[in-house]
Amino acid sequence: MKAIGKTSKQREFESEALPHADLLYNYALRMTNNSADADDLVQETFLKAFRFWDKYEKGTNIRAWLFRIMKNSYINRYRREAKEPDTVDYDEIQNFYNTIRDESADSHDAQDSAFGNLLDDDIATAIADLPEDFRTVVILCDIEGLTYEEIAEFLDCPLGTVRSRLHRGRSLLRTRLLKYAKDRGYAVEG
Template sequence: MAKFDPNRPAKTSSKKEAISREEHLKQHEFQKEAVIHINSLYNYALHLTMNPDDAEDLVQETYLKAYRFFNSFERGTNCKAWQFKILKNNYINSFRKNSKEPGKVDYDLIKDFYHSIKDTRTDTSEADTDYFHSLLHEEVYLALQSLPEEFREVIQLCDIEGFTYEEIANMVESPIGTVRSRLYRGRKLLRAQLESYAKKYGYNTDQEK
């Protein structure tokens, strides 16, 4: 029969310490890799829900799920894209079927939102790039929100968040060709919406006509 050794550390204590260390490392890595994208996630959530309160709830739910499954995240891949995918799935599964009427828009968000616009893809003209970078007014926000969701979403992901076509295709679960088509049509619709406004402020919208 085994003898009791009072100096021998309890296995449960060692196990708890190991779990605590692992959890601490996980929290540190999650903060470094995932939490830094919170503003982009909120912007995306706001475009999907069109409601600030719903957007905050959607981001919170996304981070809870992302942390829970963070061990399954493939290191070295795009953590931002991984989180956007989780957010989109959460939106489809929960928020879309319980969607509310759009709330009042907080226009203080608009300037910061459009400062996040990155260079567009190589098949977008320089004039288009300047066009999206220069219009930082509420008319742009309203025009973008007025687009059908499938067009609004790809413009958000490509022209504002800077994701590749392949990453966007994975997020929206559509072929790359469909993404390109939606992006092209969405940009055309957006430019049409903003044409009178752009001309008022001296922007040239005739390059593609």
């Protein structure tokens, strides 16, 4: 069906921006852990993107541009409500990570099996509970399949930061999943 009366802006927007809706929707879904909130966030992002379409520099990474709009929208809409600190205390996280790593180093193999019994909702909740910076890179890399380079561009940070956040994010996620498994009686005592 050929659209009648569609402006060049609309045509461009549809062909360039909208194919990335799934990327944004999945990111929104994992960040908010709520489909209704994800719906709102995606719509808001696309409407802002359309409104500021003239600001988009053609030929640059449109996914990164859309992602930044969504991230800002997310921050404005949800971060204040969630009372989450604006920045992650990396020292605190590192200390915590080192502590749990040492405590749980011996019993992981047997405990891996317990993860298989966890519900998808448990896993989604564990991700949603991660500090935002870690959650973002884990979602983009492990669920959405983006490269380190893409993530670094999205977040406007060095590659090394992406890598270290991934490492810490996965470690924290593992600890949370082990706790869920143990709470449900799946994990082997270690």
